Amino acid sequence: MPATAKNCIFLMMEGGPSHIDTFDPKPVLAKLHLQEFVREGKQKSAMESGKRYYVRSPFKFRRHGESGADMAENWTHLAAVADEICFFRGCQVDSVNHPTAMYQMNCGNRFGGDPGIGAWVTYGLGSMNQNLPGFVVLPEVSYPQGGSANWSNGFLPACFQGTPLRPGGSPILDLQPPVGVTVEQQRRNLDLLARMNQRHAAQHPDQEDLSARMLSYELAFRMQTEVPGAIDLSSEDEKTRSMYGIGSAATDAFGRKCLLARKMVEKGVRFIQLYNGTWDSHDYIERAHGNLVRGVDQPIAALISDLKQRGLLESTLIVWCGEFGRTPDNGVRGGTAYGRDHNPNAMTIWLAGGGCKAGHTIGATDETGMTAVEDVHHVRDFHVTLLRLLGLDDNKLNYYHAGRFKQLSQFGGNVIESLVTGLAPLFP
Template sequence: MSLFMSTDRRDFLVSLGTLLGSAALSAMLAEDAASTTTEAQDQLAGPLSPKPGHLPAKAKNCIFLMMEGGPSHIDTFDPKPALSKLHLKEFSREGERKSAMESGKRYYVESPFRFSRHGESGADMANNWTHLARIADELCFFRGCQVDSVNHPTAMYQMNCGNRFGGDPGLGAWVTYGLGSENQNLPGFLVLPEVSYPQGGAANWSNGYLPAFYQGTPLRPRGSPILDLQPPPHVTSERQRANLDLLGQINADHAAEHPEHDELRARIESYELAFRMQMEVPAAIDLSGEDADTLSLYGVGEAATDAFGRK
């Protein structure tokens, strides 16, 4: 039976609205087959395809842990001897206020921890870091950052986006923009919140003025990691395939007539990625294949570390 005879316009549009399928399966197959010329590869490569860096890479992976409300730098790896001399003395900025939260008197407070130098590098570390001190020479301490905000949201923006007012691309967006992603079945920039989202919300992983491909995709800490990832139960795979094939043909015809409109390619890429995510996301978060020793190393199963370890 013809697709147009069995599906009315309203039913067709509703089905498309609930699907997170690929509008460009044929383009995916073409991309795999297009290895004859560099030009063809460049035309078919997606925005998240891996890109070479400007300099040879020295690291294969980087794990970025942004701990909202984490330990202070002056209590960990950045001793401030002058604070001991100023301890409990009042200070003011001579009328300058960084936030409406600032009120009343403020005092200098020294760190409650003592510091020692460790390793051949002589790295300063608070004495409560007994294990970390043993590998001090394997660590790199960067003390060149400065923040001028006393509020959590604006300080978070400045840390993640470089601007305390928000609106600029996040660190993950820039990395994905510059290097792409090795996994084409997941968003290039994933956000793994622990129990709840950080203060300031989605602006912390914004794509800013970069294309929307590079916006962070948060995985929910509880329940389904991404809402509406799977099609509804009443949508069969055959119906989904027929709808996607038709949409792919319509998009291809429109793109051929209007090659100057690159927004269509962005929409096709989003459908394509979402379709692949239907299978990839459940597998990516499934820890059932990990042995007990590995789970224990990450603190999975322990009340204090389970949520963080699973990330």
Template sequence: MLTRRQILKSCSAGFGYLAFAGLAQSQQVLAQESATAAENPLAAKAAHFPAKAKHVIFLCMSGGPSHVDTFDYKPQLAKDHGKRGRYGGSLMKSPWAFKQRGESGLWISDLFPEVAKHADEMTLIRSMHCDQPVHPGAMTQMHTGTVQFIRPSLGAWTLYGLGAENDSLPGFVSLSAPAGAAQNMGSAFLPAVYGGTKVGRGGGFGRFMAASPQESIDDIRNSRLTESQQRRQLDLIQFLNRKKLEREKVQPAVEGMIQSYELAFRMQDAMPQVMDVSRESAATLALYGADGGPTENFGKQCLLARRFVEAGVRFIEITHNGWDQHTNLTEAHKSQAVACDQPIAGLLADLKQRNLLDETLVIWGGEFGRTPAAQGSDGRDHNNKGYTTWMAGGGVKGGFSYGATDEHGYAAVENKCHIHDWHATILHLLGLDHEKLTYRYAGRDFRLTDVYGNVIKEILA
């Protein structure tokens, strides 16, 4: 018969054993995860908490589309047309009429009549603001959270946090990024394998020179060497790279090169299949406007974005250049909108009908907005104090408006949303805590949002 002392002794030792077993199991799991990450850094990883979205499609409107002409209705601006503005210049009403759209009644202008049909799927964030009134700085901050240092991009952080779903495709694809955009799709101090893979040839501000899908496929394939010849060539290069690693121990650039070469080799089979839009029906091509006319180029890219999502690509960015209208705003903004309105609407409709919209976060926005005051007779200047972006699918409320600018649209005044808040919210929808998604570099833990950022809980579905 056991005494009370023996029972207490056994129980206390048992609790200690259970605690030790739990710690040992945790360490084993961590060791296994570390080994898996070392072997394949793009392997899928568990999110911090259940995610609303698995994929992101970022529709980047380069140049600064005017919020007061697109998604931020300002009736007072029309009433005060011609009067002197708060920061100088004469106020200029929008050349386009705004209407309430869908059951939600969101105000959206006639510049985007097709996108407006999806108002009930969208959350408009009308109180965005950033720190830079110039294109390069604002664009870099939108992508990396800062302009002071070279930092990993939003897409790179996403891939680092979640890994990829397809080991034969890049986890982060940038379609037709403009020249000089390497930093905005780069991995900086993160391992190089998390950087974006550029597909297509984008022009600078005011130009749009995307390669066709077939041209991009030709860039991926090697027509001069057979697959076995390429494999032998790559094996020699990888042998030399690994010898360098053995000698110098820690060489992140070399490690990234080894991984990138292997991924590029595997892509030759998988990537052309994903990018072959000839397999799509005539009805699908027409839905995106990818069958001809001014919508064909951007329409094909939006269609590719859907195909990349289906193939398991984590983050897709499509750049649409040419929104920088200091003059000729009426004609140029119209032509820009015509080129991307139907493709974006087609993308939303296609994702929804394929039951992909709920798990895909679609984001639209530029690096800043434009002033309510006219520049010249028909233009608007840069405005980083207040502008609009929108999100759809992926766990956000539909038919919802968050925040506001003042009566003329100069500055965010209600529920202000900084770029850090925007980034924190995007990561949250992907199941990532922006404060816990860190990387040790130069003696400190870095994160996308630095020491700032709050999740905009009001827009979460």
């Protein structure tokens, strides 16, 4: 199937960023500010019970680019590349809790145990660089809700799991052989180990993990020569490092991740997932979201611009999302320190590059931002669309496990045609 994108950079804003305070303005909330009400209908969590108060956004919004994209005032750098972005306001998920929502966004299944998106992509497309993992993860020091299961191989062979790089110090521990051990000695040791493992594998053909472990040993050996160059940011000129915000306290950490992601794309890594958070702002949302946006705004804008000037944006799909959105109200637990609670019914996801419909805003939420009301799609349709942009058919990308063929979308879904442009038709 013809692909629009060859690589994907997935920017995961863990904790649930507020669409109402980032990319989906709701001016009516200024009129409703601190008005009390009781939410009707079925409650999904204790957060929705009791007295509720509408809360206005502390941020002003402006429109940017020829597309007139809505952005909160503190997205000063991303505003410059607004016309490269496709905003999607119609996505919904099933869970109101962090771990299950994270699993669903990352793996398609709320309950964990399934492969991450990157695992499915590398299973379907393979790797373009045999000396690097096909699926690389750049987490925070503290792993996200749900832990490493968010980038697990699940029931796929272990060679497809995400490889996390440490955010500080040496990205991969024990990458180099011990002092005094030469490459030749290490090669002989690995060859001996491989012969023993192959003999054992032949005697126990049902133990698939052993073959995956053998492959991982060989990959680790090859990575010793490939990884140092791929992660060496000192080879970048000062102008590039400064563009990503490296060296500035607020932007250094995520700037390094974004620059590493660009270098990984250049090296042929299929799927790179970057984590940032936590965006879980039940209180003090002005301060919390303000600091978080300040940390990612410049690096993300630099990533988009850098990929474009290098001719890589068209072949690289960038995704920005959280696990859910946030409510237009909360219980005002912090007094005047207003925040917002979890909202699975409305959120903003945006795409850049890779065949997305740049310069468009697709879908809409109601006047308060509580529920998606136009171009509404379950997250499974978003997953199907992401795979399609990478040239993969969700219905054909499956794996037999526990008595049935399984897929990322769980039960199938539909491409969100309004998000994409120039796709070849699907063939049976």
